[in-house]
Amino acid sequence: MLLPFIPEVGHFALILALMMALIQAGVPLAGAATRRPLWMAYARPMALGQFAFLLVAFASLMASFLLDDFSVAYVANNANSQLPWYYKATAVWGSHEGSMLLWCLMLAGWGCAVAGLSRRLPAALMARVLGVMGLVGSGFLLFVLLTSNPFTRLLPNVPGEGADLNPLLQDVGLIIHPPMLYMGYVGFSVVFAFAIAALLEGRIDAAWTRWARPWTNVAWAFLTVGIALGSWWAYYELGWGGWWFWDPVENASLLPWLAGTALLHSLAVTEKRGSFKSWTVLLAIFTFSLSLLGTFLVRSGVLTSVHAFANDPTRGAFILILLGLTVGGALTLFALRAPRVSQAVTFGWLSRDALLLVNNILLVVMTVTVLLGTLYPLILDALGLGKVSVGPPYFNALFVPLTALLCLFMGLGPVARWKRMPARELWRRLAGAALGAVVLAALAPLVYHGRWNPGVSLGLLLALWLVLSLARDLVDKLRHARSLGAGLRRLAPAYWGMQLGHLGLAVTIVGVTVVSNYNVERNVRMAVGDRVEVAGYTFALRSLGKRRGPNYVADVATLDVSRDGESRFTLHPEKRLYLARRMPMTDVALRPGLLRDLYVAMGEDLGDGAWALRIQYKPFVRWLWLGAALMAAGGVLAVADRRYRRGREALRRNDEVTAS
Amino acid sequence: MTPARRRRLGVLLALVVLAAVAAGLLGYALRSNINLFFSPSQVAAGEAPVGRQIRAGGMVETGSVARDADSLAVTFTVTDFQASLEVAYQGILPDLFREGQGVVVVGRLADDGVLQADQVLAKHDENYMPPEVADALAAAGKSPADYRRTE
Numbered sequence: 001m002l003l004p005f006i007p008e009v010g011h012f013a014l015i016l017a018l019m020m021a022l023i024q025a026g027v028p029l030a031g032a033a034t035r036r037p038l039w040m041a042y043a044r045p046m047a048l049g050q051f052a053f054l055l056v057a058f059a060s061l062m063a064s065f066l067l068d069d070f071s072v073a074y075v076a077n078n079a080n081s082q083l084p085w086y087y088k089a090t091a092v093w094g095s096h097e098g099s100m101l102l103w104c105l106m107l108a109g110w111g112c113a114v115a116g117l118s119r120r121l122p123a124a125l126m127a128r129v130l131g132v133m134g135l136v137g138s139g140f141l142l143f144v145l146l147t148s149n150p151f152t153r154l155l156p157n158v159p160g161e162g163a164d165l166n167p168l169l170q171d172v173g174l175i176i177h178p179p180m181l182y183m184g185y186v187g188f189s190v191v192f193a194f195a196i197a198a199l200l201e202g203r204i205d206a207a208w209t210r211w212a213r214p215w216t217n218v219a220w221a222f223l224t225v226g227i228a229l230g231s232w233w234a235y236y237e238l239g240w241g242g243w244w245f246w247d248p249v250e251n252a253s254l255l256p257w258l259a260g261t262a263l264l265h266s267l268a269v270t271e272k273r274g275s276f277k278s279w280t281v282l283l284a285i286f287t288f289s290l291s292l293l294g295t296f297l298v299r300s301g302v303l304t305s306v307h308a309f310a311n312d313p314t315r316g317a318f319i320l321i322l323l324g325l326t327v328g329g330a331l332t333l334f335a336l337r338a339p340r341v342s343q344a345v346t347f348g349w350l351s352r353d354a355l356l357l358v359n360n361i362l363l364v365v366m367t368v369t370v371l372l373g374t375l376y377p378l379i380l381d382a383l384g385l386g387k388v389s390v391g392p393p394y395f396n397a398l399f400v401p402l403t404a405l406l407c408l409f410m411g412l413g414p415v416a417r418w419k420r421m422p423a424r425e426l427w428r429r430l431a432g433a434a435l436g437a438v439v440l441a442a443l444a445p446l447v448y449h450g451r452w453n454p455g456v457s458l459g460l461l462l463a464l465w466l467v468l469s470l471a472r473d474l475v476d477k478l479r480h481a482r483s484l485g486a487g488l489r490r491l492a493p494a495y496w497g498m499q500l501g502h503l504g505l506a507v508t509i510v511g512v513t514v515v516s517n518y519n520v521e522r523n524v525r526m527a528v529g530d531r532v533e534v535a536g537y538t539f540a541l542r543s544l545g546k547r548r549g550p551n552y553v554a555d556v557a558t559l560d561v562s563r564d565g566e567s568r569f570t571l572h573p574e575k576r577l578y579l580a581r582r583m584p585m586t587d588v589a590l591r592p593g594l595l596r597d598l599y600v601a602m603g604e605d606l607g608d609g610a611w612a613l614r615i616q617y618k619p620f621v622r623w624l625w626l627g628a629a630l631m632a633a634g635g636v637l638a639v640a641d642r643r644y645r646r647g648r649e650a651l652r653r654n655d656e657v658t659a660s
Numbered sequence: 661m662t663p664a665r666r667r668r669l670g671v672l673l674a675l676v677v678l679a680a681v682a683a684g685l686l687g688y689a690l691r692s693n694i695n696l697f698f699s700p701s702q703v704a705a706g707e708a709p710v711g712r713q714i715r716a717g718g719m720v721e722t723g724s725v726a727r728d729a730d731s732l733a734v735t736f737t738v739t740d741f742q743a744s745l746e747v748a749y750q751g752i753l754p755d756l757f758r759e760g761q762g763v764v765v766v767g768r769l770a771d772d773g774v775l776q777a778d779q780v781l782a783k784h785d786e787n788y789m790p791p792e793v794a795d796a797l798a799a800a801g802k803s804p805a806d807y808r809r810t811e
Contacts, residue, residue, distance in 0.1 A: 239755065365682065372686055376694075387697035387795070389715060391766075394693035398686070523732050523751045575755075584755040603732075603752030612732055612752045 007072050010060025011151040014101075017053035017108065018141040020046045024111075024134030028127035032200070040127035044115040047130050050137060051112035054105045061101060061150050062092050071158040074098060074150040080164035080580045082551040090175045091165045096299060096315075097150035099178060103295070104140050106179075106186045110215075111137065114190060118211060125211075128197035129190075136189050139322045147315045164551065164580030173233030181226030181253060185291040187219025188256060191263065192288035195281045196330060199337040204281070209271035212284075214639040216267060217497075220260045221635035227253050228628030239586030239601040241521070241616045243624060246395040251374040252294035255367055259287040262363035264635075265356050273353055273418055275345035278338040279360070285330045290367070292323045297374070348420040355413040362406045369398045407462040407509070410502060411469040415476075429476065433468035440464050449518060459513025463506040470499055497638025501631050508627030514620035521617075523603065527610040535617035537598060538562045542570070544611065552576040554587070557602055557611060561591070573613070575602040597621050695766060699796030703769065704743035710769045713778075716745060717764035718796060725759055735774075738763060740796045749777040756782040762794070 002009075024046035031039025061074075065088045070076040078095045079088055093099040111133040118126065144150070168174075194212040198204045230253065235243045244250065263283040269276045296319040347353035373390045380388055415429055441461035445453040477495075481487025520535045531540040542558045554574040561568050571589035578585060591598040596619045603612030697715045698708040708714055718738035725736040732751050736759075737744045747765050757763060757780060767777035 240752075369686060373690065376690060387715075388694040389697070390690065390694050391713075394689050397689050397693065525730065525732055586755055606727060614752055 003067065006060045006063050006067070007069065007151045007153065010057040010064070011149070013053040013056035013060065014141070014145060014149075014151070017050045017057065017104070018138065018145060020050040020053065021108075021134050021137040021141055024050060025131055025138050026134075028134070029131035029200075032124045032127040032131065035124075037123060040123050043127045043130035043134075046134065047108070047111040047115040050134075051105075051108040054101075054108045058092070058101060058105050061098060062089055064151075065089060065091055068162070070160070070162050071153050071155060072150075073152045073154045076154060076159050076162045078163070078165050080162040080551060082580070083162075083165060083170070084550055086175070087165055087170050091169075093178050094165050094169045094174075097144070097148045099182070100140070100144050100148050100299070101150055102179065103182050103186060104137065104144060106182050107133065107137050107140060107189060110187055110190050110219075114193075114215070121211060125197055125201065125208075128200050129193045132193035132196045133189060136193075136326065139325070143315075143318050143322065147318050162580075164578065167552070167576070167578040167581065167583050167585045168237060170578075171233065171237055173229055173237060177226060177229040177233055179226075180222055180229055184219050184221075184223025184226050184260075185253075185256060185294060187215065187222055188260060188284075188288045188291050190215040190219065191284045192330070195284035196333065198281060198341060199333050202337055202340040204270070204277045204341045206271055206274065209267055209280075210644060213264075213267050213271065214644045216260070216264055216284075217635045217639050220257070220264055221632040223253070223257050223260060224628050224632040224635065227257060228625045228632075231628075232625050235621070236588050236590055236599075239588055240614065241519075241588075241599050241601070241618060243515075243621065246373070246390075246392045248374050249298055251370050252297045255370055255374070256287050256290040256294060258363050258367040258370065259283060259290050262360045262367070263287050265359050265363075269353055269356050273345055273347070275347070275353065276357075276360075277341050278334075281338065281341065282334060283360075285327070285334060286367075289323070289327045289330070290371075292319075292326060296320055296323050347418070350416070350423055350426065351420050352413060352416040352418045355409050355416055358409050359406065359413065362402060362409070366399065366402050366406075369402070370395065373398075403509075404458065404462055407466055407505075410505070411465045414498060414502070415469060415473050429472060430469055433465065433472045436468050437461055437464035448514075453517055456513055456517045459509055459517075463509040463513070466502055466506040466509075470502055474499065492641050492643075494638045494641040494643075497634045497636075497641075499634070500637060501634030504627045504630030504632075504634060506627070507623050507630055511620050511623030511625075511627060515618050515624070518619045519616065522615050524613055524615060525606060525610050526613050527608070532615065534615050535596075536563060537568075537617065539571075539600065539615055541611075541613075544609065547574070549576065551580060552578045552585075555602065555605070555611075557600075557613070559589070559600060561598065571598070571600050573600045573602045575605075592622060594622055595619060697764075699799065700738055700740045700743040700745040701796070701799075703745050703773075703775075708769055710771060713766065713768055714775075715764055715766050716747075716775055717762065718745065720757070720759050720761055720763055722759045738765070740799070745775055746773065747775045747777050747780075749780055753780055754782045758782075 024043060027039050027046075028041075028043035031037070031042065061072075064072045064075050065079055066085065068075070068079070068081050068088075070079075074095070074097045078098070079091045083091065091098075093102045111130060114121075114129060114133070115126075121129070191212050194208070194215070198208055227250075230250065231243045234245070235241060263280065266276050266280045266283050270280045296316070299315060299319060345353075373394050376390055377388050380386055411430065411433065412426065416426060438461060441457045441464050442452075444460050445451065445456040449456075477491060478484060478487035481490060522532065522534050524530075524532050526532065526541045528541055528543060531538055533539075538561070540560045540562070542560050545556045545558070547554045547556050554576040556572055556574050559571045559573070561571060569591065571591060573589035574587035576585045576587055577583070586601050586603075589600045596617060599614075599616040599618055601614040603614055606612055695713050695715045696708075697717065700716065700718050702708060703716060708716070716738065718740045721737045721739050721744060725734065727734050733748070734750075734753065735746060735748050737746050739745070747767070749765070749767075761782055764781045765775060765777040766779040766781070767775050770776050
């Protein structure tokens, strides 16, 4: 009997969540400013309450989807009674309104986690951190309620059937890609809140960094996974085997990742050496601002892509105002307060401090490069100077050399000591790694492919340099231990996190290098009985047929794949037509492997029983995402470090061997 | 000026110079790698450069798509209802490529006025109109809806 009112329950819960967010923003901040413990104590219960009510709202929307309540406009536009139940549930974040609700839910979730997990945080700092998060949350909840309410009803003319979820989004990659990405985007709000709180307090110490670092790591790991999933999804779902397009929407997620990576490293310096303080705060502000900018770009409709749902200009304006207020407010505060928190610490030009400074500069330059390439067409268009697009050559021309430079310094960083490192010692420890990397990288293309290829050698050189210098560092750390086991146990999780993260980048670089250079693609016209050979594999088209799925009909091809005359396996690519939207979709047949993927996609029906097929051999393509998974694992592993769990004791200096 | 201040000034100047160099390089990379968009009318008026990569777009004219019988070569024309542009492409067209649909093509204009396309883009939504195409149509005094009515 309550069933018909589920959307109203959700709507009401959403309004209550906004009220709680407003209290969470106002009262604790005022309390911290006037030192009233009672007011400060409002922060935690409000954070928990906001999350609870958002959970109710989110569950209501999901229930409306599962119950096929097409009187709710958002459900009617994004679902269909034929849709399998799991896609009904995940259609909640399949379009604009629902994904903004998910965004708010996650923001409240992070706030709730801070309230629950950082209980030993000093009361004033906790009040300020949660207050700032409440401010951000209020902004976004207002945005949802005023411009993108998912609970709007279509009354009294209720449609009998829904328009269906965009078929591109009916996929497991899409079930997990947006939540991961949002967890990353929104997760950076925590370190942003910590940064603002520090500015308000006018103080940053080692304890502050120890509170802020784990949150940053986890958000960064989520974002890494989210970006990798997006790339993986595009690879198999869009049907042409590309894995990165320098599409503005991809760039929008890469921007906070680059800034966030700089932030991780800058936080390390701030914790270990007490320097870079105002820089760290500035990076925290930038990282979250770039997350917001990404949201603006994707949600405002200024960009055109799969992701651009909203064409309502008020939404774009609203997010732009939110962005302006957040960035403007934060930077003003920074300008007023930053001199208070900064502190001069000296270091030599060759030291881990200096190398991390170089790392930060390079990452910021990369961020600016991508930002410029992404915004330039928008700015020209807004000024009426013509319509342009910035193509991949621009990004590749700048990104590849910058990455090479970054890797060069990345090899040195972990080996170098804080404060000062004699050049001779650095050379003594790394000469072997450098030499090994050069020799192996020069030979690898010859062994793998029989012909020398400068691009491949350069890419492998970078990856090998990273791996060998990491290995050398590990060996040096273990050398003086009594036994191997004792040595391994002495190394902190933070150190292993660093090793894993850097190794992940090396793995990704190998993947990018090999697949970009040795990828084989053939677009062929095939009729039943035709054979074609690609990279040593023979593909024979055995039959063409038809198949009916729950909400689509499909043309199915069956291909026998053999190698050296030996039959290996069959592949079944499909060309589907989704009935509700009359929309065709390519369903790729993949044969994944650690060293190569075989990829067959159906192109078009050419008539006379012939089809255009896209057949690809993609060596090492899995390494792209494997590397991202390793990076994310490294980020999470570093959080397991004991010094983050010690609470108040953490104030004491930690002298263990750590990677930081 | 104290030595400390002089040093700070030096660092500041170095930063400014570096930033200027970086901005210059960025601008250069941007200039040589951007693709301007041209509507079929602009191409017909000779505004588009020959032999340089450009983007063009419009509605795919009904009945204009011609496939080669034994390869993947295809030709079609795009129009903004003022002028038409012939496009030649070799390969597989995107899923949502259809006659009467707005598309964007990336390629080089040959001497004979045919656009040799490297890429054909049709976005994944049946109601989607590339904004460049929508604007080009609006500039020609038409809207995609007009076209649907005349179909």
